[in-house]
Amino acid sequence: MPLGLLALAIGAFGIGLTEFVIMGLLPEVAADFAVTEAAAGWLISGYALSVVVGALLLTAATTRLPRKAVLLSLIVLFIVGNALTALAGDYGVAMIGRIIAALCHGAFFGIGSVVAASLVAPARKAGAIAIMFTGLTAANVLGVPFGTFIGQQFGWRATFWAISGIGVLALIGIAALVPVLRQSGEHISLRSELKAFRSGQVWLSLLVTVLAYGGMFGAFTYIAYTLTEVSGFASGSVPWLLVLFGAGLVVGNWLGGRLADRSIDGTLVFFISALIVVLGLFGLFAGSQPATIVALFLMGGFGFGTVPGLQSRIMIYAGQAPTLASGANIGAFNVGNALGAWTGGLGIAAGLGYTSPIWIGTVITAAALLVMVIAKATAKGSRPAEAAEPAVDESAVAVH
Numbered sequence: 001m002p003l004g005l006l007a008l009a010i011g012a013f014g015i016g017l018t019e020f021v022i023m024g025l026l027p028e029v030a031a032d033f034a035v036t037e038a039a040a041g042w043l044i045s046g047y048a049l050s051v052v053v054g055a056l057l058l059t060a061a062t063t064r065l066p067r068k069a070v071l072l073s074l075i076v077l078f079i080v081g082n083a084l085t086a087l088a089g090d091y092g093v094a095m096i097g098r099i100i101a102a103l104c105h106g107a108f109f110g111i112g113s114v115v116a117a118s119l120v121a122p123a124r125k126a127g128a129i130a131i132m133f134t135g136l137t138a139a140n141v142l143g144v145p146f147g148t149f150i151g152q153q154f155g156w157r158a159t160f161w162a163i164s165g166i167g168v169l170a171l172i173g174i175a176a177l178v179p180v181l182r183q184s185g186e187h188i189s190l191r192s193e194l195k196a197f198r199s200g201q202v203w204l205s206l207l208v209t210v211l212a213y214g215g216m217f218g219a220f221t222y223i224a225y226t227l228t229e230v231s232g233f234a235s236g237s238v239p240w241l242l243v244l245f246g247a248g249l250v251v252g253n254w255l256g257g258r259l260a261d262r263s264i265d266g267t268l269v270f271f272i273s274a275l276i277v278v279l280g281l282f283g284l285f286a287g288s289q290p291a292t293i294v295a296l297f298l299m300g301g302f303g304f305g306t307v308p309g310l311q312s313r314i315m316i317y318a319g320q321a322p323t324l325a326s327g328a329n330i331g332a333f334n335v336g337n338a339l340g341a342w343t344g345g346l347g348i349a350a351g352l353g354y355t356s357p358i359w360i361g362t363v364i365t366a367a368a369l370l371v372m373v374i375a376k377a378t379a380k381g382s383r384p385a386e387a388a389e390p391a392v393d394e395s396a397v398a399v400h
Contacts, residue, residue, distance in 0.1 A: 005131045007170075007177035008112045011075060012135030014166040015108060017143040018082055018101050019047060019337075021163070024148030024224055024238055025156045032156065033091040037225065038345040043098055044221055045345075048338035050099040055106020055331030059324050067111050068180050074104035074111075075174060079167035086160035097160075106334065109133075110327025113311055115178065130257025130308040134250070144246060145239040152236070201317040202325055204375035208368055209310045209332035210339065212272050215365025216303035217340030219279055219358040220245070223296075226354045231292045244293060248300025256305030264309045264316070265376040271309075272369045275302040279365060283358040307333075340364065 022029065022043055030040035062070045081101025088094035109132075116132040143166075151159040197203070227233045227241055252271070259267040278298045285291035311329055318325035343364070344357030 003177045004179050005116055005128060007173040008071075008116055008132040009135035009138070010173040011071070011108060011112065011170040012132055013139045013143065014075075014135075014163060014170045015078060015105050016135060016139030017147060017163050017166065018078065019051075019105065020139060021144045021147040021151075021159055022047075022156075023221055024144060024242055025151040025159065026222070026224055027235070028151055028156045029094075033094070035091055036349075037222070038349050039091070041221060041341050041345045043095060045338040045341040046095050047098045047102040047105075048334035048336075048341065050102035051105040051334035051337075052331035054103035055110055055327040055334070056324075058103060058107040059110050059327030062107065062111070066180065067115055068174070068178050070111055071108060071115075071174055071178060072171065074108045075167060075171045077101070077104040078108075079164050079171070082160050082164040082167060086157045086164065088157075102334075106327050106330040109330040110324075113315070113326045113330075117315065127257045127261055127308075129311050130253055133253055133257075133307055133311075138250070139246075142246070145242045148239040148242060152239070197325070197328075199317045201375060201379055202314055204371060204378070205310065205314040205317060206329060206332045208268070208272075208372045208375060209314075209329055210336040211364055211368030211371060212268075212275070212306050212310070213303075213333045213336030214339035214343075215279065215336075215361040215363075215368055216275065216299065217337045218344045218361030218364055219282065219299065219340070220303075220361075221337075221341040221344050222348060222354060222357050225348075226286060226358070227292065229354045230286045231289055232287075233289065233292075241293070241296060244296045245300040248297040248302075249304040252301035252303065252305030253307060255301075257308035259305075260309035260312055264313050265372070265379060268306055268309045268313070268372050269369070269376060271302050271305040272365060272372055275299070275306075276362060276365045276369060278302055279358055279362040283355050283362060286355050286358065 026037065026040045026044075029043065030037055033040070058074070078101050081097050081099070081103070083097075084100060085094050085097030088097055112132055113129050116128045147159040147162065150162060223242075223245075224235075224238050227238055228235050233241060256267060256271060259270075278295060282292070282295035282299065285295070310333075311326065314325050314329045340357070340361060343360045347356030347360050348354065350356070
């Protein structure tokens with residue numbers, strides 16, 4: 001395994017922790033700032049929407065810049081945003097900190113996915129992307145439960161100080177291990193990158209990403225309330241229950257990457273279909289603690305198992321212009337995140353109870369399956385764009 005993939009996974013770990021850890025700390029954050037559950041949830045939605053902006057604008061603005069330098073700059077932005085969140089004296093400042101940290105997210109994963117794919121043979125691209133996203137799954141298995149525990153014991157601000165420290169470690173790792181990719185061949189420009197969006201399959205892939213991820217996060221955003229208010233777990237059990245969800249992410253990410261290298265569309269149809277079933281059963285049996293334990297693991301597994309395939313699919317249909325499309329797909333993941341948090345909050349605010357986000361997520365995921373089936377069927381009649389090959393001379397890779 002190229003050491004550069006390890007460094008990218010370290011960065012993914014820190015960024016993933018920033019995105020997800022607050023879900024386990026929403027009750028503490030809401031109490032500290034004296035806001036409602038739905039308002040606290042906007043710290044998640046606001047982050048997700050800012051990821052979209054960063055994924056598109058920052059990726060577009062940096063298409064001609066060396067990718068390693070861009071990745072390092074994005075990690076610095078990440079550190080600044082999390083430190084500001086930790087220092088926030090009120091809700092508004094916390095939101096600003098979340099927005100700043102979020103701006104780096106989409107561009108980092110978008111550019112990082114292209115770099116990761118360029119470090120391995122063409123047949124191993126989905127697997128390489130899965131390795132980078134292993135940092136994201138590790139954030140859920142280890143970081144989110146531990147971060148939630150720290151926040152419950154020492155205050156939620158302590159968690160964000162710890163995340164800032166992880167950002168510093170990621171900065172060092174990327175500087176030392178990620179290779180500098182010297183571009184050759186076709187000059188990368190914003191105009192050439194925009195050509196990717198001429199493909200109808202790119203747009204269908206983006207829509208599937210929004211809906212599939214939105215369905216999972218419709219259920220997961222308010223999971224702390226579901227676990228304590230519906231399933232009857234003590235609040236101190238939440239961090240350890242999140243370990244189950246994170247373990248599912250790891251298994252799903254690994255299995256999804258391996259299966260997607262064989263059949264991307266078939267893998268996506270299977271995982272999305274399975275997620276619908278799991279969410280429906282979770283909604284029915286959320287009052288049962290054993291059923292909830294099983295559902296958490298399976299929800300993470302089937303939900304995150306779509307990520308390598310979705311990211312690989314859009315890079316394939318983007319052809320020789322994968323960078324902006326890849327960043328746009330990361331933005332789409334976070335549009336789904338925001339959609340799930342927003343619709344789930346609407347269900348709670350309407351008095352439908354803490355299982356309503358699960359049912360809303362089930363409906364959104366069903367829509368994702370419909371779009372994926374359409375994408376798969378229409379893809380049969382058209383030849384995919386040439387598999388995405390970054391304009392990189394692999395013989396001219398230097399480590400700095």
